[in-house]
Amino acid sequence: MRTRHLRLALPALVAAALVAQPLAASADPGQLPVIDEIATAPGDPGVLAVRASSDSDVTAVHADLSRFGEPAASVDLHLVDGVWTNEQRLVLDYGYYDTTVTATDADGDVNQGGGTSTLDYLKQPRVVSHSLTTRLDVLHQHLVAAGEVRYLDPRDGLDTHPAGGVIARLTVDSTTYDATVGADGRYSASWTPRTAGTSAHVDTALLMPDFSWKGSNASVDGPVDVPVVATQGRIVLDAVPATVRYPAKLTLSGTVQAVVDGEWRALPGAEVVSFGAGRTDSAVARTSATGRFSFGLVPVQDGGYGVRIPSDSTTAVYVGTRSASAKVLVVDRTALSWSKPAINEFSxxxxAGRLTESSGVTPPKGTKVWVQQARDGRHWTTLGYVPTDRSGAFSIDGYLEHPSGSFRLVYNGTSVLQGSTSRTVELSRNATRVTGYKVTSKVRKGKLVRLRGTVQHKVGGTWKSIGSKRYVDLFFRAKGSKTFKEVGWVRTDSRGRFDAGVKATKTGYYTAVWFSTNSKDLNAESVEKYVKVVK
Structure with a gap:
């Protein structure tokens, strides 16, 4: 900070010395003593300092003090090094006093002198040090008036710091900014401009807490015109990666610079904020002593990411609002949800589920989601794919040749979308069959076609009976037709066997089907058997 140090004569700040006043003398001044000066010790109104002369030695000097016409003190003074002074310190109420001095010389001549309010018996403040910023620029952004105050109390003669209540007031263009003087006597009042290119009219003063102090509003420094100087500024970003895989963190680092003395230099303490595509939040930081900054953020959408100097910052007052950014492509993370995976009785x-992106953008319609199966839980086989619709959803039922094992959905990803895998589910249905299926191969019309067989399911690797009282439906498809027609039903015995007769009407094909009524077994369907019907 460029400072302006205070160099003022003591009386300009502390009115401790009484101005000498010529006093009335007799018609024959050669015969009477002359009161040459009524004053106090330098900066100390508790000790009188009177000078008197005559045609013979002055042998006695007496001082009478009064206030508001009432006597306050009567003091005999003693000669010390040519000055008449009181041996005991004056102890009075703080205020202004009238003084009457009586001098007697060796010839016995007596004369008096004095004046109204000639003694300021008040606390005497003095500024020990003071500094003021004399130029505001990008390296000195805040105007600061700072210093130290002490005072002398005339009652005890001690020189110390104020106990409290003294205010340092900084006035800038008619607006005041106050700072309380601390217990150590120090003060610091500051002001920050909102515009540059002009000068600020600055004054500094001390405000005393009450009338026991000398000077209720003592000027310390001013008025002074302080220029506020603008300059050029810029933000220089370090290299920014062109692609980031969500949720990886993107680092935005660099330097804030300003033109100082004709050269670009790093700017310490500059306020900067980060910004990014689709982000409503921002981080705030100040540059280091070398002008450096660094932000870490997680980009969500493709677009520009960068750093700027906010318009409401102090830095912007001097260099304006500046920004720097780079375009970043965000490779979205995807997620596959699988809703209610199951294998039905038809194998x-x-x-059904949905493919989503971390940015909230919908993946392109027709994106392929692959279905995989691991019969041993380790080695995955791709069964096929399902396409997404325009909302990223998909729903389909696919036939399984082997309806048991581990299943999952996989999206392989692209250059702009990360791949993903759904949760793995364990699904299983027991295989079933109709074994030993036999029918009458040739029969006369109107006679019965006999259908026999056994329904089994595979449990733990072993084929077992489906059980008794299971309904087996019987279907017929006439030769040349594609449509089956139910022609009857039969129930199994305890060994899962069935045996039924169906009236023959036409030549065609017969099949037997057991429809599963639980969530564990598949349907069981026999092969088709050809039966020729003759007249």
Whole structure:
């Protein structure tokens, strides 16, 4: 900070010395003593200092003090080094006193002198040191008036710091900024400009807490015109990666610079904020002593990411609002949800869910989501894919040749989207079959076609009976037709066997089907058997 140090004569700040006043003398001044000066010790109104002369030695000097017409003190003075002074310190109420001095010389001649309010018996403040910023620029952004105050109390003669109540007032263009003088006597009042290119009219003063102090508003420094100087500024970003994989952190670092003395220099203490595409929040920081800054943020959307000097900052007063940014492509993280995965009785895997992106953007319609199966839980086989719709959702049932094992959904990703894998689910349905299926191969019309077989399911690797009283439906498809028609039903015995007769009407094909009524077994369907019907 460029400072302006105070160099003032003592009386300009502390009215401790009484101005000498010529006093009335007799018509024959050669015969009477002359009161040459009524004053106090320098900066100490508790000790009188009177000078008197005559045609013979002055042998006695007496001082009478009064206030508001009432006597306050009567003091015999003693000669010390040519000055008449009191041996005991004056102890009075703080205020202004009238003084009457009586001098007697060796010839016995007596004369008096004095005046009204000639003694200021008040606390005497003095500024020990004071500094003021004399130029505001990008390196000195705040105007500061600082210093130290002490005072002398005439009652005890001690020179010390104020106990409290003294205010240092900084006035800038008619606006005041106050700072309390601390217990150590120090003060610091500051002001920060909001515009540059002009000068600020500055004055510094001390405000005393009451009338026991000398000078209720003592000027310390001023008025002074302090220029506020603007300059050029810029933000220089370090290299920014062109691509970031969400949720990786992006580092925005660099330097704030300003033109100082014709050269670009690092600017310490500059306020900067980060910004980014789709972000409503921002981080705030100040540059280091070398003008450096560094932000870490997680980019969500593609776009510009950078750093700027905010318009409401002090730094912007001197260099204006500046910014620097770089375009960043965010490789979105994807997520696959799988809703209610299950295998139905037809050995179909229900595949329904959604593919989403971390940015909230919908993936392109037709994005392929692959379905994988691991029959041993380790080695994955791709069964096929399902396409997403325009909202990223998908729903389909796919036939499984092997309806048991581990299943998952996989998205392989692209250059702009990260791949993802759904949760793994364990699904299983027991295989079933109709074994030993036999029908009458040739029969006369109107006679019965006999259908026999056994329904089994595979449990723990072993084929077992489906159980008794299971309904087996019987279907017929006429030769040349594609449509099956139910022609009857039969129930199994305890060994899962069935045996039924169906009236023959046409030549065609017969099949037997057991429809699963639980969530563990698949449907069981026999092969088609050809039966020729003759007349």
């Amino acid at each position: 179909e895997l229900h595949i």
